Amino acid sequence: MASIDITDQNFEAQVLGNxxxxxxDFWAEWCGxxxxxxxxxxxxxxxxxxxxxxxxxxxxxxxxxPQKYGIMSIPTTVLFKDGKEIGRQVGFSGKExxxxxxxxxxxx
Amino acid sequence: xxxxxxxxxPSSPKEPWDVAIIGSGPAxxxxxxxxxxxxASTLILGxxxxxxxxxxxxxxxxxxGFSEGIEGPVLMEKMRSQAERFGAExxxxxxxxxxxxxxxxxxxxxxxxxxxxxxxxxxxxxTLWLDAPGIKELIGKGISSCAPCDAPFFRDKKVAVVGGxxxxxxxxxxxxxxxxxxxxxxxxNEFKASMAMQEKVKKNPKIKIIWNTEVFKANGESKLxxxxxxxxTDGTISNLEIDGLFVAIGHSPATExxxxxxxxxxxxxxxxxxxxxxxxxIFVSGDVHDHIYxxxxxxxxxxxxxxxxxxxxxxxxxxxxx
Numbered sequence: 001m002a003s004i005d006i007t008d009q010n011f012e013a014q015v016l017g018n019x020x021x022x023x024x025d026f027w028a029e030w031c032g033x034x035x036x037x038x039x040x041x042x043x044x045x046x047x048x049x050x051x052x053x054x055x056x057x058x059x060x061x062x063x064x065x066p067q068k069y070g071i072m073s074i075p076t077t078v079l080f081k082d083g084k085e086i087g088r089q090v091g092f093s094g095k096e097x098x099x100x101x102x103x104x105x106x107x108x
Numbered sequence: 109x110x111x112x113x114x115x116x117x118p119s120s121p122k123e124p125w126d127v128a129i130i131g132s133g134p135a136x137x138x139x140x141x142x143x144x145x146x147x148a149s150t151l152i153l154g155x156x157x158x159x160x161x162x163x164x165x166x167x168x169x170x171x172x173g174f175s176e177g178i179e180g181p182v183l184m185e186k187m188r189s190q191a192e193r194f195g196a197e198x199x200x201x202x203x204x205x206x207x208x209x210x211x212x213x214x215x216x217x218x219x220x221x222x223x224x225x226x227x228x229x230x231x232x233x234x235t236l237w238l239d240a241p242g243i244k245e246l247i248g249k250g251i252s253s254c255a256p257c258d259a260p261f262f263r264d265k266k267v268a269v270v271g272g273x274x275x276x277x278x279x280x281x282x283x284x285x286x287x288x289x290x291x292x293x294x295x296x297n298e299f300k301a302s303m304a305m306q307e308k309v310k311k312n313p314k315i316k317i318i319w320n321t322e323v324f325k326a327n328g329e330s331k332l333x334x335x336x337x338x339x340x341t342d343g344t345i346s347n348l349e350i351d352g353l354f355v356a357i358g359h360s361p362a363t364e365x366x367x368x369x370x371x372x373x374x375x376x377x378x379x380x381x382x383x384x385x386x387x388x389x390i391f392v393s394g395d396v397h398d399h400i401y402x403x404x405x406x407x408x409x410x411x412x413x414x415x416x417x418x419x420x421x422x423x424x425x426x427x428x429x430x
Contacts, residue, residue, distance in 0.1 A: 031257040032163030032181035040156075040200075060260070070331065072261045072352070073248040090248030094156030094202065 003045040003054040008062040016083040018053060021105030023098075025056040026066055026076045033092040034075045040095050041077075044102065052079075052102050079105050113195035114147035121221070124212035125151040126427070127418050128224035129196075130203050131362075133160020134404045135394025135411035136230030137187040142415030143228075144194035148422055151224065152191065152198045153217060159184035160232045161359070161395075162404055165275075166256040166282055171404050180256075183404070208369050208387050225427050226389045228414045229366065229378055232407075233359035233395040238270060242326030243355075250332025251353045255279035262287045262352045268335065270323055271356035272296060277305035279354045284314045291316045291348065293323060295340060326353065361396045375399070383414040389425070391417055 003025070006014045015022045025041055027034035038056075045054040059066045059074060069078060069085065078088040079101050087104045089097055118125055127143050129136045132154030143150045162168065165180030174183070192198055199217070207214040212223040235253045237243055243251060252258040255269075259282050267287045269280045272294040283290045292309070297319045299306050309315050318337070325336040327347075334349045361377045363370070371379040371386040378385055378397040385392050393414035394407035 028257075028260070030166070030260075031254070032159065032165070032184075033157070033254070033257060035181055035185075036157060036159065036163065066261070070249070072250055072331065073252050073254075073258045075257075076248060092157060096156075 003041055003056055006055045006057050008057075008064040011057070011062075011065050014053075014055060015080050018080075020051070020053045021079060021081040021086075021102075022053045022055060023077055023079050023102060023105070025054065026059050026069075026071045026074050026078070027056055028058060028060045028074055030060075031074050037075045037077075037092040037098075040092075040098060044095070044098055048102055048106070051106050077101065081105050109189065109193050111193055111195065114145065115149040115195060117149050117195070117197060118223075122223070124223035124225050125149050125197075126224070126422055127151070127226045127228060128153060128213070128215055128222055129228045129230055130206075130215070131155065131160070131230030131232055131394070131396070132158040132188065132198070133162065133184070133230065133232045133394060133407060134187060135232065135396075135407040135414070136160075136228065137184070137191050138408040138411030139228045139230060139393055139415040139418070140191035140196040140411075141187075141194060142412050143418055144191060144196050146415070146419040148419060150191075150196045151222060152196050153203050153215065153222070154188075154198050154200055155202050155231075156200055158200055159188070160407075164235075164254045164256065165278065168404060187408075203365055205365055206369065208390065213389065225425070226391065226418050226421055228411075228418060229363075229370070229385065229390065229392045229396055230394045230407075230411060230414070231362040231365075231396045233361045233402075235355070236358050236360050238323055238355055238357060240324050240326060242328070246326050246328055246332045246353075249330065250328065250351055251326060251355065253355050255282040255354050258352070258354075259283050259286045264288045265351040266349065267291075267352035267354065268293055268348060268350045269354045269356060270294075271358070272299040272301060273356065273358065274301045274305050276356035277301045277309050279356050280309055280315055281305075281312070283352075283354065284312055287314070287352070289316065290314055291318055291350070293318050293321050293335075293337065293348075295320065295322045323353070359395065359402070361399075363396060383410065383417045389421060391421075
């Protein structure tokens with residue numbers, strides 16, 4: 001399952017109301033590290049399918065939720081479980097850091 | 109794109125690559141273009157965070173051939189596909205250690221070991237953060253080193269840039285598109301940046317410059333609120349209220365994994381004679397040894413030289429024909 005695009009409009013339904021933990025990748029076209037992160041998250045969405053949903057929110061087209069969650073740097077990935085933030089990672093520093101974050105959602 | 113491959117890759121992990129390149133900025137990728145075209149089997153250990161410093165830029169206006177400028181990340185993607193077109197194997201993995209006592213050399217990356225008859229070190233340099241209280245804690249909460257990534261979050265806000273080189277100028281200029289006011293804080297009374305960049309900055313009405321001043325503390329709980337400044341000529345202390353701080357004070361060479369094996373200078377740069385290190389068969393190129401020019405085009409040029417020297421080395425050491 002490839003990671004899916006979400007918007008401010010369906011954020012609540014897709015992220016906050018989801019039964020699965022959801023990892024949201026806040027990204028934009030203009031950001032180099034976001035481009036590096038994208039294929040890594042794509043791979044991880046395969047590895048953790050049925051356990052964690054990985055979605056991406058374009059901060060250029062959607063500004064409500066980035067502001068609500070205090071996103072001031074991209075990429076920032078935020079993990080939600082039962083509608084609440086349970087962890088975040090600022091910047092792209094490789095696959096391992098993402099996996100560590102994802103595992104918080106799987107085990108807790 | 110038509111692939112043109114001139115070398116056969118090792119058929120098993122027990123066979124060595126002709127050359128392993130560590131790093132994937134302009135130096136490493138240019139080296140790969142030359143070694144692959146010289147028919148040396150080429151492995152690029154590009155790092156998980158690949159592409160080097162240009163991945164954190166917007167328009168690059170000083171790379172020859174791109175008369176209208178080119179986006180840094182786009183340029184790196186092009187360099188990568190150019191190297192791959194000639195058969196370079198690109199792996200997005202970090203190198204944990206190298207063993208130079210073995211022949212072929214051993215390169216460890218997580219649970220894998222790669223063998224190589226020669227190595228090009230092109231690990232470049234990474235962003236230096238200010239060493240002041242509050243800085244580390246507020247990264248991602250108003251403190252950033254990538255204006256192209258983060259400038260849009262500071263629409264109509266006040267921000268500051270620390271530094272005096274080309275990168276500091278670029279950060280400030282990118283920020284003018286969004287922020288209401290940009291202050292450049294510099295510890296000297298003149299910039300090191302190119303005149304072209306300085307002119308653009310000084311002409312921009314949104315940009316203010318504070319000379320001879322250093323940031324000694326960043327304040328804020330959940331997000332950056334202000335920085336404390338000290339004038340280093342008269343000792344005056346002041347406070348600047350800002351929402352964003354962009355740090356562009358320079359880079360330090362990424363050489364931790366080579367300590368004790370490759371000769372480094374006191375600042376951690378690889379010591380070199382041309383592209384040679386102190387270990388025969390191990391070469392160096394780019395910002396990991398060059399602290400003078402530090403340009404995309406000079407890194408690429410050093411990469412070209414290292415690539416050509418590797419081809420000579422392989423021929424002379426008899427491991428392949430010239």
